[in-house]
Amino acid sequence: MHRSKHSKIHLILLGIVVVVFIWSAIMPATYLDWIAEVSPAIVILSIVIATYNKFRFTTLSYCIIALLSILTFIGGHYTYSEVPLFNWIKEEFDLSRNNYDRFGHFLKGLSAIVIRELLLAFTTLTKGAWLSGITISIVLAIAALYEIIEWLSTKISKGGKTSKDFLGMQGDRWDAQWDMSLAFVGAVLTLIIFSKIHDNLFKKKNDL
Template sequence: MIPEKLTKIHLFLLIAVTAVFIWSVIKPAGYLIWGLEVTPAIVGLIIVISTYNKFRLTTLSYFIIAILAVLMFVGGHYTYSKVPLFNWIKDVFDLNRNHYDRFGHFLKGFFTIVITEVLLRKTPLTKGPWLVAIAISISLAIASLYEIVEWLFAAISKNIQGGKAAKEFLGRQGDIWDAQWDMLLVLLGSIFALLIFSKLHNWLLKNELK
């Protein structure tokens, strides 16, 4: 039986994410790029919602999933290279690019917490170096797969809309090392999340999932 207090928190997260999703679909920069950017979040949310009663995650994991979904909905609405707040930061600090995608990939490293939880509960793995190494490796594998998908789409659709959709989906902003930076930031985000949230996550695993 899920405590009522927790169900209210989870419901709030779902409502908040749904509200951002509805906003994101209203007059985005382009519906093709919007669909490409938000599809992974939609698929993930469908899985999480459909398995809620059978395999409930900790509230921390749901917070991370909600934040990542919002991140992708905002990026899909504006495109990652044109998010207004980060354009403002770019102008104020005289940066050479909009860093929303960099920020986003760092946060995507936080998904390692969710991966760790699934590994602990669904495999024989226990807490320790091997769990950390495997969880980070899976997180990096997901990130690299996404980079491959971006590259394949760009290669296939380079002549669609004059190559505009491919360029916006890749979001390189002139940086030939963009994919490498993205992977590095996912790694750093994974390490940061494990260092900062592991104790809280362990406590939630013991006390929320009784």
């Protein structure tokens, strides 16, 4: 019964993600930038869906995957430097840039829970300092890899408009460092806030 209840929640999350994905694909700022932005989320979602019957995450992890996918689809639709709400915040508080990308990289720290769950499920690691340290290291590695991909995109396209939108630096030469630092802070805070909740959910999932 509990498994059925959780399955319904997972289906609802998938439905929400699909609706946002369809919306994001309708007249985005540019289709090339949209493809570049949403492709990683599509790959991850495809893997999660394909392996659903073989391995199920906790509902907390699925909520995080759904949230991060939605954030990516929104960024892909508008480009990260032109998301309307954050343009309004920029103008209202006289900020120097649209901070949607910074907000997104900070929230990517939530992926620490998903990575933590994979480590608990497929390695001999148990909860403690080593698990937290390796989880944070993987989050940082993924953040760094993403920045390298963004940098390579500008080299391959020789600095075209699409690559600049994808890079989203907005004139800040330290943008990559900011993004990685925010992902690190987000991961640390995520583990501090959610680790105990995740442990309980992970135990209950395995008891089903």
